[in-house]
Amino acid sequence: MSPTDTNDPELTQLRRTNRMLQQRVKQAERIRKQWSTAVTQLQESHDREKVISQQLAEKESFLSSITASMNEGVYVLDTEGKLTFMNPKAETLLGWSYKELLGKNMHDTIHACRPDGTRMPAEECPIQKSIHNGKHYSVEKDWFQAKDGSFFPVAFFSSPLIGSDQNQGSVAVFRNISQEIEIEKRLIESEKMASLGGMVAGVAHEINTPVGVGVTAITYLEGETKQFENAFQQGGLTKENLSHYLSTVTESSNIVISNLKRAALLIQNFKKVAVNQSRSHNEEFLLQPFIDELLHSLQPRFRQHPITIEVDCSPNLTMHSDAGALSQVLINLIENSLIHAYPEQDSGLIHIQATLSEETTKESTIKTPMITLNYQDDGVGMSESVRQHIFEPFFTTRRNSGGSGLGMQIVYNLVVHRLQGTIQVWSQPEQGSHFLITLPAAIHEPIDG
Ligand SMILES: Nc1ncnc2c1ncn2[C@@H]1O[C@H](COP(=O)(O)OP(=O)(O)OP(=O)(O)O)[C@@H](O)[C@H]1O
Ligand SMILES: [Mg+2]
Numbered sequence: 001m002s003p004t005d006t007n008d009p010e011l012t013q014l015r016r017t018n019r020m021l022q023q024r025v026k027q028a029e030r031i032r033k034q035w036s037t038a039v040t041q042l043q044e045s046h047d048r049e050k051v052i053s054q055q056l057a058e059k060e061s062f063l064s065s066i067t068a069s070m071n072e073g074v075y076v077l078d079t080e081g082k083l084t085f086m087n088p089k090a091e092t093l094l095g096w097s098y099k100e101l102l103g104k105n106m107h108d109t110i111h112a113c114r115p116d117g118t119r120m121p122a123e124e125c126p127i128q129k130s131i132h133n134g135k136h137y138s139v140e141k142d143w144f145q146a147k148d149g150s151f152f153p154v155a156f157f158s159s160p161l162i163g164s165d166q167n168q169g170s171v172a173v174f175r176n177i178s179q180e181i182e183i184e185k186r187l188i189e190s191e192k193m194a195s196l197g198g199m200v201a202g203v204a205h206e207i208n209t210p211v212g213v214g215v216t217a218i219t220y221l222e223g224e225t226k227q228f229e230n231a232f233q234q235g236g237l238t239k240e241n242l243s244h245y246l247s248t249v250t251e252s253s254n255i256v257i258s259n260l261k262r263a264a265l266l267i268q269n270f271k272k273v274a275v276n277q278s279r280s281h282n283e284e285f286l287l288q289p290f291i292d293e294l295l296h297s298l299q300p301r302f303r304q305h306p307i308t309i310e311v312d313c314s315p316n317l318t319m320h321s322d323a324g325a326l327s328q329v330l331i332n333l334i335e336n337s338l339i340h341a342y343p344e345q346d347s348g349l350i351h352i353q354a355t356l357s358e359e360t361t362k363e364s365t366i367k368t369p370m371i372t373l374n375y376q377d378d379g380v381g382m383s384e385s386v387r388q389h390i391f392e393p394f395f396t397t398r399r400n401s402g403g404s405g406l407g408m409q410i411v412y413n414l415v416v417h418r419l420q421g422t423i424q425v426w427s428q429p430e431q432g433s434h435f436l437i438t439l440p441a442a443i444h445e446p447i448d449g
Pocket of ligand 2: 406
């Protein structure tokens, strides 16, 4: 480079401008590259969004075609219990359209009222509870109210609607169970008829024996009387004839009386078996004084038996139930212990324990106060075959000593039908017997009659 070149200011300026221009070109190229990357990314994310929204739409139509084809009503609630979705079957069952109910509080609209006029508080409603506690519930029988005000029985499941991290509401799936109830009623009716048929056959068979023996005895007496009459009319009546006739009369009448008594006892017990056909009478009573009074009235029975009865029952246990039925149950159990468990009139201990617990019934998830009665004797116990047949009508191991075999059948009927409870029995030879009876602390008339 010549010194003149470097000193030429124009040339120096030109060179500077050239360098600047080159830098700008580079900068512009960088910006162009950045833009093109950004545009590609934008395009890609747009494509991704398109795919996602397509997938979402597909999923939505998949779900709605599933719920539309379901035979159950489905509805979805938000966290405030307001409707956000309902399928066509729910519209048909409830008589409301989806549009009419959208955003409405479903509990207040279809679930708060019951046919008997009582109200179901929202805090007790499983569908509402699912929203807040995230639990699943299955209810076998409840009531929903349709748009026209009519009630229909339903079974439903409620599940929480879980979002990414928290509950977003609940889903209820329900079906109308009126037909199922009708079928069940008819089934029970036909079972009742079948067991009534069996009972009638059993009664006929059982009564046939004492009546048959009575007829034989009285027919024999009739023949003897004729002979006696003939002898009397012919004037050939001896002292032996008279004494023979008198002993025949005594013997025959004893046979007739004891057999008629047996027939009468069977008929009396048979009437008691039919307990569920008469109306029950429910009342409020304290359990402990009730049991004490009952045992007091049985005192004369214990005079012949050195047996102790221990009662373990908290003094404030109250029941609203059929006290008459409960006393028949306890009397039968005690009578059985006295007769069967301690046949030799030996000493023994009967323990009766009553406790209160809370259980969910088959009908609903709502906890119901239940009374558990544990009845235990330490007598001779039962063999497996006796235990298996104990509740069958006419099953007795003491037929020859006056047992009719209806006592435990009466107990079973009273516990299950009148007191709406359950009864179980455990026993082994020489190990005593244990009866576990579970009863609702309060029974009410069923709402569907
Ligand atoms: N506590 C008990 N210990 C041992 N055996 C029992 C006891 N309770 C019942 N049983 C057996 O169960 C059978 C059926 O009892 P159930 O009360 O139905 O008839 P029963 O007492 O024989 O006659 P009924 O009560 O009609 O006069 C009895 O015959 C007896 O064998
Ligand atoms: Mg008995």
